[in-house]
Amino acid sequence: MRTRRTLIITVLLALAACAPQFDLPDAALQTPVLTAEYLVAADGRRIALRRYEADAPKAIIVAAHGFNDYSKAFAMAGPWFAARDVTIIALDQRGFGNTPTRSLWPGTDVLADDLAVLVRAVKQQQPSLPVYLMGISMGAAVATVATARHDLPIEGLVLSGPAFWGWSRMNVLYRTTLWTAAHVAPGYLLTGEGLRRWPSDNIEMLRALSRDPLMIRETRVDTIYGLVNLMDAAFAAAGDVDVPTLVLLGEKDEIVPAGPVDEVVRRLGTAPRYGRYENGWHMLLRDLQRETVFRDIAQWIDDPAAPMPSGEEVALPGEYGH
Numbered sequence: 001m002r003t004r005r006t007l008i009i010t011v012l013l014a015l016a017a018c019a020p021q022f023d024l025p026d027a028a029l030q031t032p033v034l035t036a037e038y039l040v041a042a043d044g045r046r047i048a049l050r051r052y053e054a055d056a057p058k059a060i061i062v063a064a065h066g067f068n069d070y071s072k073a074f075a076m077a078g079p080w081f082a083a084r085d086v087t088i089i090a091l092d093q094r095g096f097g098n099t100p101t102r103s104l105w106p107g108t109d110v111l112a113d114d115l116a117v118l119v120r121a122v123k124q125q126q127p128s129l130p131v132y133l134m135g136i137s138m139g140a141a142v143a144t145v146a147t148a149r150h151d152l153p154i155e156g157l158v159l160s161g162p163a164f165w166g167w168s169r170m171n172v173l174y175r176t177t178l179w180t181a182a183h184v185a186p187g188y189l190l191t192g193e194g195l196r197r198w199p200s201d202n203i204e205m206l207r208a209l210s211r212d213p214l215m216i217r218e219t220r221v222d223t224i225y226g227l228v229n230l231m232d233a234a235f236a237a238a239g240d241v242d243v244p245t246l247v248l249l250g251e252k253d254e255i256v257p258a259g260p261v262d263e264v265v266r267r268l269g270t271a272p273r274y275g276r277y278e279n280g281w282h283m284l285l286r287d288l289q290r291e292t293v294f295r296d297i298a299q300w301i302d303d304p305a306a307p308m309p310s311g312e313e314v315a316l317p318g319e320y321g322h
Contacts, residue, residue, distance in 0.1 A: 020186045020222030023095060023104035034121035039091060041114060048098040049118075052078025052088040059155075059301055061132045062119050063090040064139030067163070067227055068216035070097025073136055076205075077285045080294050086301065088134075091118055093142065095223070097214050105226030108233045111142045116150040123153040132301060134158035136285065137256065138227060141234035144264075148237035156244040156304060158297055161253055161282045164260040166232025182225035189218040197254040200283035202290075238264045245272040246300045248293060250280025273300060276314045 026043035033040040039047040050071035061081065065073040071090035078088045092098050094106035094114060115133070123131050133154045135143030140162035147157050167175055181188065200206055209215050247265050249258060265274050275296055277284065284293045296308040307313070 020182045020225050021104065021220075022222070022226060023101040023106045025106070025110050032117045032121060034118070034125060039114070039118050039121060041117060045094065047094065047114060047118075048092040050074070050078075050090045050092075052082045052090075054082045054085045054087045056085055057087040057126075057129060058085045059087075059130045059132060060122055060126060061086060061088045061134050061158070062115070062122055062154075063088050064093060064115055064133075064135040064142050065090065065096065066137030066139055066161075068096065068219060069136075070214050072097075072212070072214070073139075074285065076290055077294060080291065081298065084298055086298065089118070089122060091115070093139070096216065103216055103218075103220060103223065105220070105223040107226065108142075108145060108230045111230065112146040112149060115142055115146040116152060119146070119152050119154060130155040130301075132156050132158060134160065134297075135162070136160045137163045137282065138230065141230050144234040144241060145230070145237050147243060148240035152243075154243055156246065156300070157241065158246045158248070158300075160248045160284050160293070161250065161256050162234070162247065162261055162264065163227070163231050163256055164235045164238075164264050165257055166228055166230075166235050166260075168232055168235060169257075169260045169263075170228070178221075178225055178228060181221045186220065186222035186225075188221045190221065190224070191218055198281065199255055200281045200287050201252075201279075202283070202286055202288050205283075205286050235260060235264060238267045239269055242269040244270055244304050246275070246297065246304075247272050248275045248277070248280075248284055248296070250277050250282060250284055250287070252280060253282045255282040273304070273308070274314050275308055275310065275312050277310070277312050 028042040029044045032042050037049055063074050065071055070092045074088050074090045081088055093111055095101060095104050119133060131154050133143050140159040245268050249261050265272055279289050281287050292310045296310050299306055299309050
């Protein structure tokens with residue numbers, strides 16, 4: 001019996017020594033500052049920004065990228081919207097893109113807080129303009145949590161290919177395997193090779209991403225563990241979202257399961273608009289038919305009650321209608 005207790009204690013100590021490593025924020029040092037190129041957070045971290053400025057903007061979109069991506073995710077959407085008088089301001093979220101702690105997971109709270117700080121700073125600088133919050137995949141999960149937890153000065157929320165596949169939607173085998181891996185070998189790197197999943201039909205764009213040095217192609221196990229925590233938090237927070245929301249999903253999406261997205265749409269605090277694109281993939285804002293999606297977003301910003309130009313809006317029977 002004594003030997004067994006000793007063995008259990010030894011195993012627990014080993015697991016603790018190999019716990020997931022997160023890039024937690026430093027103590028608050030200052031009032032956040034928004035510059036042309038950076039958001040300087042309260043802990044002094046400089047968060048890189050990419051701006052697509054309209055000459056005479058009628059609205060601003062604060063945008064959050066997806067997992068292992070960075071603010072260049074909006075390089076196709078940015079000029080299109082800027083030409084139609086909508087400015088996009090996108091950030092490199094902590095742990096991604098042009099950040100000093102790239103590849104380390106910062107935690108759900110930090111990601112959501114950074115996005116909320118950016119939204120408030122943008123609104124403070126442009127108080128007369130309506131501000132919208134848009135997230136892609138992981139960024140959609142961050143935007144959902146930020147909107148649910150903070151009283152943000154936004155007119156609406158856009159969720160494209162939203163990542164809501166958290167612990168509660170995962171089967172037992174996946175949950176057990178990921179938890180064990182994150183606590184036994186948190187720094188183990190995964191590449192995703194062999195999964196045979198396509199995020200987009202825009203092959204030229206995907207080839208360019210494969211050469212982009214700021215894209216993360218080897219992912220730590222504990223970062224995936226953190227991502228699942230985020231997705232679970234976003235799924236739980238959906239019912240507390242109380243702003244107009246536009247949800248967009250590609251029928252050919254091989255990255256995000258449709259089931260959890262449908263569930264979230266049913267649970268959102270306000271009746272959302274839901275676009276399901278027959279020829280859309282996961283990277284809706286970079287797919288070959290991306291302008292179809294752009295037009296739907298632009299129309300929703302102009303008139304949230306108007307029909308989607310694409311005609312690809314759906315409703316979930318028995319829950320809400322349009």
